[in-house]
Amino acid sequence: MLADDFGRAVTGVRISLTDRCNFDCVYCHNEGLGDTRGPMEPAADEMSADDVVRFLEVAREFDVQAVKFTGGEPMLRQDLAEIIHRIPDEMEASLTTNGTFLPERAGSLVDAGLERVNVSQDALSPEAFKEITQSGAYDRVMEGVEAALSAGLAPVKLNMVVFEHTAGYVPEMVDHVAENDGLQLQLIEYMPELVGNPEWAIDIERVHDWLRERADSVTTREMHSRRRYQVGDGLVEIVDPVGNETFCQNCHRIRVTHEGYVKGCLNRNDDLRSMGEMNKPEIRKTVRETVNNRVPYYGEYFVQNDAGDWVMNEKYV
Structure with a gap:
C-alpha cells in the first residue's frame, strides 16, 4: 500500500471516463479541471477500456x-x-452519474x-431542476433512481450541491430521503475556487446546525471525518472540504482524468502527471510520484517555501 508523506494511505481511486456530458450544470467543475467539457461524440483522447483496466490492475498491486x-x-x-466487468477481483466498483441512462442500463451494470x-439530483421539481442542470431530464433522473433501486443498488445516494440556487431546497430533499426507503442524501459544499461565482457560496455550518437540530442521531464517518445525520429512515451526509483541514487529513484517494493524467487532489491541477503509453511500469512510476507529491491541505492553498515548510499560498488565495 502506498502512503504519502503525511501518513495517508491511498485506498481508493476516482477515474473520470469522459469529459462529455448531456447536462450543463451551472456549478460543474469537471472533476476539478474546470469547464473543459467536450462535444458529445467519443473523443480520441479518452482512455480506452484497456488503459483503464491496466491502471486498475496496477492500483490493485498497491492494495x-x-x-x-x-x-x-x-x-x-x-x-x-x-x-466494470474487467476490474480486478476484490476491488469495489461505484459510479457517479446524472442518472438519465440508468433506466435501460442499471441491471446490466449490476450484472457486470x-x-x-451516486445520482446527481439538486431539486425535486422539474422547473428548479432545469434551471440548475440546463436539462429537461428530470423525469428520466427519477426513473433512473428507481431503476437503480430495482436493480439492487440500494442505498442510492443522491448528490446535491449546496449553494445559493439550491439552499432553499435542502429541507424538502431531506424529507424526501427520510420518507423513501433505500435513499441517502449527500450535500456537497459549493467550491467557488473551482467554479468561480464566489457570491453563490453559503455558510455550510448553517446547514450542519439545521440538520443537528432535526436529526434523530449524529455520527461521524471515518472517511474525511464527515458528519452523518439520521433523519427518519434517511441518512444525510455533508461533504464540506472548503477551509476544512480535517477533511484533507482523512483523504485516501487519488484521481485520474479522462486523458490518463493522475493527480493527488481534486482542487489541484499543477501536479497532473501523464501515464505516457499506459504500460504498467509507467503507470507504477506515475502513481508513486503522485502520491509522493501530495500536499497536506486542499489543493494549491498550500505550497512549500525555500526552507521546505508548508505555508499558505497567498497568491492562490
Whole structure:
C-alpha cells in the first residue's frame, strides 16, 4: 500500500471516463479541471477500456480497494459495463452519474459488478431542476433512481450541491430521503475556487446546525471525518472540504482524468502527471510520484517555501 508523506494511505481511486456530458450544470467543475467539457461524440483522447483496466490492475498491486467512475457523464461510455466487468477481483466498483441512462442500463451494470451508485439530483421539481442542470431530464433522473433501486443498488445516494440556487431546497430533499426507503442524501459544499461565482457560496455550518437540530442521531464517518445525520429512515451526509483541514487529513484517494493524467487532489491541477503509453511500469512510476507529491491541505492553498515548510499560498488565495 502506498502512503504519502503525511501518513495517508491511498485506498481508493476516482477515474473520470469522459469529459462529455448531456447536462450543463451551472456549478460543474469537471472533476476539478474546470469547464473543459467536450462535444458529445467519443473523443480520441479518452482512455480506452484497456488503459483503464491496466491502471486498475496496477492500483490493485498497491492494495487500492475501491474505484469510483465519474465524468463528465460516465454512462456516455458504451463500454462502461465491460470496464466494470474487467476490474480486478476484490476491488469495489461505484459510479457517479446524472442518472438519465440508468433506466435501460442499471441491471446490466449490476450484472457486470457495479456495487454502488451516486445520482446527481439538486431539486425535486422539474422547473428548479432545469434551471440548475440546463436539462429537461428530470423525469428520466427519477426513473433512473428507481431503476437503480430495482436493480439492487440500494442505498442510492443522491448528490446535491449546496449553494445559493439550491439552499432553499435542502429541507424538502431531506424529507424526501427520510420518507423513501433505500435513499441517502449527500450535500456537497459549493467550491467557488473551482467554479468561480464566489457570491453563490453559503455558510455550510448553517446547514450542519439545521440538520443537528432535526436529526434523530449524529455520527461521524471515518472517511474525511464527515458528519452523518439520521433523519427518519434517511441518512444525510455533508461533504464540506472548503477551509476544512480535517477533511484533507482523512483523504485516501487519488484521481485520474479522462486523458490518463493522475493527480493527488481534486482542487489541484499543477501536479497532473501523464501515464505516457499506459504500460504498467509507467503507470507504477506515475502513481508513486503522485502520491509522493501530495500536499497536506486542499489543493494549491498550500505550497512549500525555500526552507521546505508548508505555508499558505497567498497568491492562490
